[in-house]
Amino acid sequence: MSSPIDYAGEGVTDAILARRLIAAVGAIPGTDYVTAHRVRGKDALDRRLPGFAVAARHGRKLLVLRDLDAETCPPALLQRLMAAPVTRLCLRIAVRTAEAWLMADRSGIAGALGVAISTIPRDPEADPTPKQRLRRIAEGARNRSVRAAFAGSDQQAQAWVADFIQTRWSPERGRALAPSLDKALLRLAALARS
C-alpha cells in the first residue's frame, strides 16, 4: 500500500477537493494542512510553500491546490512559486479557480443545482471568473435552498460546494472538460505510485 498523501490548499473546500482527488487515484489522504489553519487564501498558502517542501524532503507526499485566478499561465506561476520542482510535492494549479473543475462535471453539477445542463459551460477553464459564473447559475436554480445558499455570504456558498464535492462531484467526468484537472490527476497518480 502506498504512503498517505498530505494535502493543503487555499481554504476548506480545497481540503475536501484534495481528499476526493487523492481517493480518485487510489491513495489515502494523510495530514490536512488547511482545514484548521486560521489564515486562508492564496497569499497565506504561498508563504507556507517552503514548509511543504520541507515535509516532502522528509519523505512525505503532498498535494497542494492553488487557483490560477488572474495570473496569465500556470507554468509561469509554478515557476514563480517554486523555482525548482520538489520531489513528492505535487503543486497543482486550477485554471482559473477550483469552481471550473467542479463545473467540468456538467451533469453532476447541473443535477445538484437543479438546472438544465445547457446552462453549464462546455469549456469552464475559458471562463475568467468561474466562481461568479457558478453563483450566477445557482441563482437560477429551481431549488430554493440552493438559491439561498448562493445568495448569502461566500461562507454559505462554500458549505453547498463542500457538500457537492463530497457527495456528487465526479473527478473522472470533470477531467474530460478541464485539462488542468486532468493534468492534476495524472501527476497525482504518479505521486501515489512513487
Place this chain on the structure above:
Amino acid sequence: MKPATKGGNGTPRQGLRFTRILLRNWRNFRNAEVALQRRAFIVGPNASGKSNLLDALRFLRDIARPEGGLASALAEPSRGGFKQVRCLFARDPSALVIEVDVGTDDAPALWTYRLVLQSRRIAGAGEQVLVEEEKVLHEGVPLLDEVRGDGKTPDWLVWTQTRLEQVQQNGQFRDLVEFFASIRYLHVVPQIVRDPRRMLTAGDDPFGGDLLLRMKATPKKMREPRMRRLSEALAVAVPNFGRLDLQDDAAGRPHLVAEFHNWRPHPAKHSEELFSDGTLRLIGFLWSITERGGPLLLEEPELSLHDQVVAQLPAMIARAQRLSGRQVIASTHSQMMLDAPGVGLDEVLQVKPGRNGSTIAQVGDDPMVRDQVIEAGWPIGQAVLPLTAPIDIHRLATANVISD
C-alpha cells in the same frame, strides 16, 4: 533578587523543576520518556494521554503530601485503583514505573526518583499493590535503593507504602518530598469557583473551589499588589472591567468584587457569581502563575478565552516565571498558544497515540517539524497541530449521531 531557599541537602529548593519524566505502563503510556523545560505545552489528539501525563506528576504529589500516601493516591476517584491506572497496552513486564529527574537548568538531574509498582496476590490478603522498587538519587548518589525481591522481607505490608510518605524514612530526601508535595494541578471550573459551599469543603481543590480562600490566605501585604496587577491585566482583556478586590461577606467568606464600567457615572459592582466563565478562568490562571510554589499543572488554559487573549498566555507565563520561578506544564489544543512568540521547540511536547500506547516527544525532535519551523519559518502550532488531528476527522461532520 531574593535568595533561593536552601533545602536540607544544601540545594536551592525554589527554582527546582521536573527536567525529565519516564513512564512505563502508566495509563496510555506503555513506554514513554521526555525532557521537560520550565515551561511546557502538551499537545495531542483527544484521549491520547495529555491529562494522564499530568496525572503521573499529580500522583507523586498525592503520595508525598502530608495527608497522602500510595494507597490513597491509587484510590483517588479519578484513578480508581492500580488496574485502572496500569496501561491497557501493558505486557510483560507489566509493572508500573514512574521515574523523574528534578533539578535546575545547571543541574538537571539533581534528584532522581524511581518508583516501580506491581499488583501481587498475597496468600490470605488477596491482590495487593506492592512497591517493587524505590530509588532516590541525589547528584547521582543513591540515598535510597530498595528492591523488594521475592522473599526478601516476609512482611509484605512493609512494601505497601513508599518511603516518600514515611516521615521517619525520608529525612535524607525531604527536599524532594516537599517538592513533590508542592505540585499544584489547576483546571478552573467556573461553576465550582462560584459555588460558596465548595469553598468550605475543598481543601486543595484542582477545580478552583479553594481559589478565593487561597487568595484570602495570602498575606495582605502581598495580596494587594497582586490584586492590583491582576486588575490591570483583566482591564486589558475584559471590556469595561475595572478594579478587582477581595471582600468578605457577613459569614467571613471571601468574594471577588469587580467594578464594571457602564454609561452611568459610577461603575457597577459585581461579585464572582456574575463574572463570565472566561473572566474567572483568567483570574485563576493569573493568580496561579504568580503564586510562588512547585510545578503548576494546567489543563487547557485557553478554555473560554478569546483567541487574542490566548495568544498572550505564554508570554504571561514567562514573565510570571521570572518572579515566581514556578514551572508551568499545560495541556493545550490551541494554535494561538503554540504560535505565540517565544515558544520554543523544546517546550512543546507531542503525545502520539499508537497501537502500543502513546509516546511523548519534544516536537523539536521531529526533524520535519524542526525544519518547518527553523528553515521555512512556520510557527510551531502550524507545523504541529495538523499532525495531532485524527486522520479521519473530516468524517465527524457527517457522522450519524442522531438516531432516526
